Amino acid sequence: MSLYLYDGSFDGLLTAIFECFADRRQPTDILNQDTYQASLLEDLRPIQTDIAKAERVIKGIDARSDGRGGELVYQLFLSELAGIELRIYRLVELLVRQNDPNILENYANPDVLYSAQVNKMIGREVHRMHAFVRFQKAVNNIYYAVISPDFNVIPLIGDHFQRRYADQRWVIFDTRRHYGLYYDLTHMSFIDVESDILSGATDASSNASLDGLEDQYQQLWKQYFQSVTIQERRNIKLHLRHVPRRYWKYLVEKQVGRDGLVSRKN
Numbered sequence: 053m054s055l056y057l058y059d060g061s062f063d064g065l066l067t068a069i070f071e072c073f074a075d076r077r078q079p080t081d082i083l084n085q086d087t088y089q090a091s092l093l094e095d096l097r098p099i100q101t102d103i104a105k106a107e108r109v110i111k112g113i114d115a116r117s118d119g120r121g122g123e124l125v126y127q128l129f130l131s132e133l134a135g136i137e138l139r140i141y142r143l144v145e146l147l148v149r150q151n152d153p154n155i156l157e158n159y160a161n162p163d164v165l166y167s168a169q170v171n172k173m174i175g176r177e178v179h180r181m182h183a184f185v186r187f188q189k190a191v192n193n194i195y196y197a198v199i200s201p202d203f204n205v206i207p208l209i210g211d212h213f214q215r216r217y218a219d220q221r222w223v224i225f226d227t228r229r230h231y232g233l234y235y236d237l238t239h240m241s242f243i244d245v246e247s248d249i250l251s252g253a254t255d256a257s258s259n260a261s262l263d264g265l266e267d268q269y270q271q272l273w274k275q276y277f278q279s280v281t282i283q284e285r286r287n288i289k290l291h292l293r294h295v296p297r298r299y300w301k302y303l304v305e306k307q308v309g310r311d312g313l314v315s316r317k318n
Contacts, residue, residue: 054095058137060084062129066106068099069141073148082137113144118153127174128167130204136170143167174208177201180296181209187222194249195222206233210240223249 056072056079058064068082075097085098113121121144128140142163146155159165180201187195195217206226210233213224217235223243225232234243243249 054097055080056082056097056099057085057088058082058099059101060086061101062126063103063106064099064101065129065137065140066109067102068137069144070102070105070109071097071099072141073145079138079141081135082141084137109144113147116147116151116153117156120153120156121147124156124167124171127171127208130207131170131174132204133170139163139166139170174203174205177203178205178208181205182212185209185213185224187217192251193221195220197222197224198227199224200226200228204229206231206242209233210235214240225250 054077056068058068065082068079072079072082080095090096110122110125113125117124125140125144128136128143133139146161146163155161156164156167159168181199185197185199187197189195204226206224206229209224213222213233214235219237221234221236223232223234225243231242231244233240234247234249
């Protein structure tokens with residue numbers, strides 16, 4: 053029994069899983085080296101990321117799951133939940149041992165059930181990002197949106213926005229994980245806080261770098277949102293179910309404008 057220590061990347065995790073099988077050892081745990089606190093009492097196995105080994109793991113589980121295993125494992129990894137690495141290892145081990153795609157429907161197995169539950173949560177967060185991301189046009193003619201999702205869904209939402217906003221340059225930036233996506237009318241790329249692309253963006257609470265018309269559009273949208281609200285038909289519980297309060301800070305219609313316009317607090 054030992055601890056496998058990887059570099060925090062998806063390929064690093066897959067390499068660690070490969071080494072577990074190569075060593076013929078059940079890992080005590082698989083841990084991210086960036087958050088691991090060293091102890092002299094533990095049998096530690098540092099892992100050097102190897103793309104070839106990572107690809108072999110993905111190909112192996114896809115071959116045993118009708119092509120579904122690789123995507124599922126990736127989404128589990130993006131959940132960033134505590135202990136998810138060992139959960140992923142157990143799922144991979146199950147797929148390899150059973151060699152039966154139908155095992156992913158066997159919810160009597162606790163690892164399959166857990167994986168399905170996490171996958172559903174990830175899908176729900178992706179759907180909410182599709183619905184609640186709001187872009188603001190800056191003076192450099194790039195549209196910016198900031199998010200802070202519960203899970204690391206940036207890699208999962210780009211295709212949707214590329215299709216929907218194919219004719220404009222945009223950035224979606226995750227303030228919790230300090231990286232984002234940039235679309236330049238041709239392709240998407242990941243950017244970090246040091247990127248020059250972010251130089252035209254300001255804090256979400258400031259309009260200092262907004263395009264002049266953008267501010268007018270936001271005020272018009274707030275006016276429209278208030279005008280269509282029927283006070284007698286307000287259902288706060290239903291509203292919060294569909295638009296959780298933690299997303300309100302990114303919605304234009306929930307912000308106070310310079311003219312005093314604001315969406316209802318409830």
